[in-house]
Amino acid sequence: MWDIISSIVPLSLAYTAPLLIIALGGLYSERSGIVNIGLEGLMGVGAFAAAMFTITFQGSLGGATIWIALLVSLIVGMLLSLFHAFASVSMNANQVISGTAINMFSTAITIYMARWLTGSSNVQIKRFFIKTDVPILSDIPIIGDLFFTKVYTTTYVVLAIVIFSWFLLNKTRFGLRLRACGENPHSADSMGVNVSRMRYIGVLISGALAGLGGGIVIMTYAKEFSQLTYNGLGFLALAALIFGKWKPFGILGSSVFFGIAMTVANMSVIIPSLQNIPNIFLNTFPYVVTLLALVLFSNSSIGPKAAGEPYDVSKR
Amino acid sequence: MHKIKTFLSVESNQNKIIPFLSVFLGFLIGAIVMIVSGFNPLEAYARLFEGAGLFGNVRRFGETLVLATSLSLTGLAVAFGMRTGLFNIGASGQLLMGGFCAVFIGITLDLPKIIHLPLAVSAAMLAGALWGMIPGLLKARFNVHEVVSSIMMNWIAVWSVYYFVPEFIKGKYDTESATIRNSASLRVDWLTDLFKGSSINLGIFIAIIAAIVVWWILEKTTFGFELKAVGLNKDAAKYAGIHVNRNIVLSMMISGALAGLAGATFYLGFTNNVKIGELPSLGFDGIAVALLGVNTPLGVVLSSLLFGVMNAGKGFMQAATRVPNELVQIIMAVIIFFAAATQLIRLIIKRILRVKNVPIQVTEPVIEEINGGEK
Numbered sequence: 001m002w003d004i005i006s007s008i009v010p011l012s013l014a015y016t017a018p019l020l021i022i023a024l025g026g027l028y029s030e031r032s033g034i035v036n037i038g039l040e041g042l043m044g045v046g047a048f049a050a051a052m053f054t055i056t057f058q059g060s061l062g063g064a065t066i067w068i069a070l071l072v073s074l075i076v077g078m079l080l081s082l083f084h085a086f087a088s089v090s091m092n093a094n095q096v097i098s099g100t101a102i103n104m105f106s107t108a109i110t111i112y113m114a115r116w117l118t119g120s121s122n123v124q125i126k127r128f129f130i131k132t133d134v135p136i137l138s139d140i141p142i143i144g145d146l147f148f149t150k151v152y153t154t155t156y157v158v159l160a161i162v163i164f165s166w167f168l169l170n171k172t173r174f175g176l177r178l179r180a181c182g183e184n185p186h187s188a189d190s191m192g193v194n195v196s197r198m199r200y201i202g203v204l205i206s207g208a209l210a211g212l213g214g215g216i217v218i219m220t221y222a223k224e225f226s227q228l229t230y231n232g233l234g235f236l237a238l239a240a241l242i243f244g245k246w247k248p249f250g251i252l253g254s255s256v257f258f259g260i261a262m263t264v265a266n267m268s269v270i271i272p273s274l275q276n277i278p279n280i281f282l283n284t285f286p287y288v289v290t291l292l293a294l295v296l297f298s299n300s301s302i303g304p305k306a307a308g309e310p311y312d313v314s315k316r
Numbered sequence: 317m318h319k320i321k322t323f324l325s326v327e328s329n330q331n332k333i334i335p336f337l338s339v340f341l342g343f344l345i346g347a348i349v350m351i352v353s354g355f356n357p358l359e360a361y362a363r364l365f366e367g368a369g370l371f372g373n374v375r376r377f378g379e380t381l382v383l384a385t386s387l388s389l390t391g392l393a394v395a396f397g398m399r400t401g402l403f404n405i406g407a408s409g410q411l412l413m414g415g416f417c418a419v420f421i422g423i424t425l426d427l428p429k430i431i432h433l434p435l436a437v438s439a440a441m442l443a444g445a446l447w448g449m450i451p452g453l454l455k456a457r458f459n460v461h462e463v464v465s466s467i468m469m470n471w472i473a474v475w476s477v478y479y480f481v482p483e484f485i486k487g488k489y490d491t492e493s494a495t496i497r498n499s500a501s502l503r504v505d506w507l508t509d510l511f512k513g514s515s516i517n518l519g520i521f522i523a524i525i526a527a528i529v530v531w532w533i534l535e536k537t538t539f540g541f542e543l544k545a546v547g548l549n550k551d552a553a554k555y556a557g558i559h560v561n562r563n564i565v566l567s568m569m570i571s572g573a574l575a576g577l578a579g580a581t582f583y584l585g586f587t588n589n590v591k592i593g594e595l596p597s598l599g600f601d602g603i604a605v606a607l608l609g610v611n612t613p614l615g616v617v618l619s620s621l622l623f624g625v626m627n628a629g630k631g632f633m634q635a636a637t638r639v640p641n642e643l644v645q646i647i648m649a650v651i652i653f654f655a656a657a658t659q660l661i662r663l664i665i666k667r668i669l670r671v672k673n674v675p676i677q678v679t680e681p682v683i684e685e686i687n688g689g690e691k
Contacts, residue, residue: 012327087653090655091658093658093659094656096403097403097603097652098657099652099657100600101653102649104597104604104645105649105650105653107645108642108645108648108649109349109646111640112642112643112646115640118638142503151588170379232474235471239467239468242464263458278483280475280479281481287469287471287472287475288468289463290468291454293461294458295460298458298460308461
């Protein structure tokens with residue numbers, strides 16, 4: 001039993017990190033009042049950018065490549081989300097349709113560019129993050145084995161971003177204003193908050209974080225960009241966002257929960273005691289519990305109230 | 317020139333040309349992408365249309381019609397939802413479940429074609445309707461947004477098929493099902509011969525009938541009128557005594573059934589088996605088809621032909637000019653983007669033609685009302 005747990009937990013931490021950061025991206029966007037179902041696409045361009053950057057510079061930049069690649073994935077994700085922001089904030093477009101366009105565009109343009117630049121739709125990288133043991137902490141019995149051995153450094157970066165986000169959203173003036181734009185943009189506007197600007201910032205942060213999530217996928221466990229990179233992680237993040245009740249630590253909990261479910265589903269083939277469980281239960285688990293959660297939450301509206309509606313000043 | 321300006325200064329006229337402008341902008345941006353990546357756009361587009369059989373190759377044109385068939389059905393599914401105020405982003409999942417059930421019956425049962433084929437097609441329709449019903453029920457009963465719940469349903473469908481296919485109808489490889497029996501196939505000899513061996517099949521008639529039925533429901537029945545009323549203004553519809561919740565569920569079921577039919581035409585007529593582990597993009601393409609066809613049955617059929625041409629020709633284009641076939645998806649995404657940001661196109665019209673927006677003529681709706689009264 002201990003063997004199973006100690007092999008599942010570190011692996012699920014690796015799966016959780018990108019899921020968590022993408023869901024957190026969704027949080028910024030939805031809290032500012034813009035629904036972002038383009039997370040999958042934003043993740044994809046981030047992944048592609050990281051992979052392309054790495055194969056181009058892995059020879060010349062040395063060990064710094066992997067960190068710069070993550071930065072590049074963040075910037076590229078942000079650039080693509082600019083289109084979503086422009087359509088849904090400046091052009092009052094239907095946010096779901098715009099998000100769908102982002103998803104389609106991302107899948108197409110990345111594979112197009114991969115074929116054009118490398119001649120194949122698969123981009124394999126040679127430099128990536130390697131699992132390391134955290135010094136000192138990894139020597140702690142039990143906890144050390146579970147959380148501090150064989151982990152990616154990026155996992156801690158992601159955790160730091162989550163804690164920072166909680167602080168930013170709940171304890172600063174900026175966070176209050178951002179949330180106000182998602183709850184009641186009209187009163188926010190009447191108090192002098194620039195709603196369009198806040199929503200642009202929300203969407204751009206979500207693009208940056210989703211792009212970073214894609215970068216982490218490639219630079220840690222995937223090590224290869226291909227069509228299979230678009231395997232629904234962005235949509236799973238959306239589920240984690242809802243299940244985490246649109247709160248940073250809620251998302252942390254739901255992401256870990258889903259991350260473990262994903263890992264168990266993937267590993268059930270090799271672990272004898274899990275082989276009898278049909279994989280359908282584990283694989284559909286996150287989506288089913290999210291549907292159930294939505295039903296349970298339905299009486300108390302907990303999501304941002306104004307999310308999904310274009311801001312129309314004349315309705316004030 | 318003056319006439320054009322006056323024509324375009326009316327907002328309803330702008331709406332008429334927006335689909336055409338979106339297509340134009342889509343192809344324009346596609347061309348820019350090709351120029352940037354060092355390809356010749358004119359040649360690529362020529363090959364694209366040649367590959368779709370527009371220059372006289374009957375077999376290739378048959379393939380175009382096959383792809384247009386499935387696209388028009390998913391387009392109808394999305395459009396039907398939109399007309400009733402629902403965004404059915406779950407067409408992909410409904411299509412996959414419908415297709416899976418059809419293939420399952422097509423493999424496991426052994427019946428004469430006259431029973432087997434209709435049974436498989438109805439199973440697809442029913443499965444699609446059930447898969448669409450769940451988001452409908454959740455919306456009607458618990459006010460859960462249909463976009464979120466259908467996204468979840470999409471992935472539940474993907475993972476269900478991922479489990480059921482290797483478990484019950486495993487084929488030669490682990491990743492796909494066995495091939496359906498001939499008696500469940502939508503392909504018939506006379507159509508195949510007519511189009512010189514293309515995979516064109518009876519699905520095309522299903523699509524045409526579905527388009528007519530959808531038009532009839534929306535335009536000629538009280539039920540359709542109620543659905544549209546719910547789509548236009550839920551509260552007003554409720555005040556008028558329409559059962560809003562019942563209509564939401566029924567609308568999602570019909571939309572799902574159409575997507576299920578699309579699955580039948582795709583899996584029973586085109587691929588002949590189901591692959592696991594992927595969400596078919598057809599459902600999302602259906603969103604593009606519906607938006608471009610301004611959610612009317614005729615518009616959907618026409619725009620599905622355009623996308624059918626593009627999807628059928630892309631392989632030939634890639635082989636002949638080395639332009640990656642994803643170009644077609646890029647163009648579709650751009651078209652969706654402009655369909656979402658219609659204000660942007662209006663802005664472009666205003667800037668280029670320097671027209672000012674004239675308030676919508678008051679006479680127009682009045683005339684329509686009189687016509688409606690005479691009928």
